[in-house]
Amino acid sequence: MRIFPLSLWLVGLLLGSIATNALSLYSTMFDDDDGDLCPAEICDEQLMNPAAIRHYSSEAKRPTRTTRRLTNAMRLALGLPLNPPKSRRADARPQVSPVPQTTYEGLIEVRNLTDSSSLGYISFRQRASGVFRIRPEVEHALIVTFSLDVGATFGSGIGFEMNNADGPLLGLVQGRENNGSDLSSGSANYLYFNGIGLPGSPPGSVPTELPNTFTLRTGEPRTAESSVWTVDLVTGQLSVVWTNSDGKPATPIHTWVQFNFLYAGGNPDLYQDLFPIYPLSLISLHFVPQTPS
Numbered sequence: 001m002r003i004f005p006l007s008l009w010l011v012g013l014l015l016g017s018i019a020t021n022a023l024s025l026y027s028t029m030f031d032d033d034d035g036d037l038c039p040a041e042i043c044d045e046q047l048m049n050p051a052a053i054r055h056y057s058s059e060a061k062r063p064t065r066t067t068r069r070l071t072n073a074m075r076l077a078l079g080l081p082l083n084p085p086k087s088r089r090a091d092a093r094p095q096v097s098p099v100p101q102t103t104y105e106g107l108i109e110v111r112n113l114t115d116s117s118s119l120g121y122i123s124f125r126q127r128a129s130g131v132f133r134i135r136p137e138v139e140h141a142l143i144v145t146f147s148l149d150v151g152a153t154f155g156s157g158i159g160f161e162m163n164n165a166d167g168p169l170l171g172l173v174q175g176r177e178n179n180g181s182d183l184s185s186g187s188a189n190y191l192y193f194n195g196i197g198l199p200g201s202p203p204g205s206v207p208t209e210l211p212n213t214f215t216l217r218t219g220e221p222r223t224a225e226s227s228v229w230t231v232d233l234v235t236g237q238l239s240v241v242w243t244n245s246d247g248k249p250a251t252p253i254h255t256w257v258q259f260n261f262l263y264a265g266g267n268p269d270l271y272q273d274l275f276p277i278y279p280l281s282l283i284s285l286h287f288v289p290q291t292p293s
């Protein structure tokens with residue numbers, strides 16, 4: 001065995017302690033409490049080591065968005081000064097729209113499609129691979145903002161920005177076991193809800209390798225799309241659209257949870273055949289507006 005000189009050993013010790021600190025920070029932000037039995041799609045992921053992730057993500061992350069933004073209600077409860085008046089974030093939209101826009105902020109409630117019961121909210125506490133999960137507690141809810149033309153109550157091809165999770169865009173990323181990027185009723189291919197870096201992709205864009213949290217944390221290249229949301233402010237209904245590589249929207253598209261993690265895909269039964277141990281539940285997504293902060 002080779003003996004390192006003392007100085008190298010000291011450097012190693014220092015790096016080791018930095019990595020340990022990175023790991024403890026890391027474990028407070030993500031939920032990976034599978035227990036011994038891992039019964040779902042989510043369990044087979046291979047993560048890169050936390051030190052590598054830290055290095056990797058410090059290059060890719062947008063430096064201005066390191067702290068979690070609190071709503072004014074939370075700030076009042078904590079005795080903190082209120083947020084400055086909100087300016088529209090032009091950087092979230094690659095093209096400047098000439099039409100004035102209204103920005104909405106709120107949570108995404110998840111309901112069981114079978115019995116319409118509420119399952120909670122999409123949570124800011126993600127899997128280490130950035131895959132989003134649901135949790136019942138409103139304090140753990142992801143906060144999203146998006147913009148519609150002034151007066152509009154409906155929009156499609158909308159980008160969602162997250163206030164309290166990395167991305168900062170909330171979009172769709174190709175599943176780990178996919179063959180290709182296209183969804184159809186004859187394919188088990190599926191998508192993750194995942195963070196995507198700015199500027200994201202324009203509406204109707206074909207699957208593209210955008211910077212995304214899954215790729216950042218696993219090192220596996222995956223295609224993604226970010227302007228995928230359809231919003232109906234009258235009913236509160238939210239849905240997603242995935243554009244296949246031929247430029248056409250994939251139909252049908254279903255959304256479901258397995259082991260509390262969120263997926264979209266063209267055929268939930270074929271997905272279930274591929275990951276059979278834990279049952280999936282079809283879901284619907286609903287916007288819960290918050291008082292603008």
Ligand SMILES: *[C@@H]1O[C@H](CO)[C@@H](O)[C@H](O)[C@H]1NC(C)=O
Nearest residue numbers: 112113114115119257280281
């Ligand atoms: C959704 O509702 C069905 C029917 O009540 C139930 O069997 C299933 O377990 C529910 N799913 C979840 C995730 O609670």
Ligand SMILES: *[C@@H]1O[C@H](CO)[C@@H](O)[C@H](O)[C@H]1NC(C)=O
Nearest residue numbers: 177178179187188189190274
């Ligand atoms: C991809 O193809 C392999 C080999 O045919 C198959 O085992 C796997 O289930 C396929 N994955 C999906 C998501 O269809």
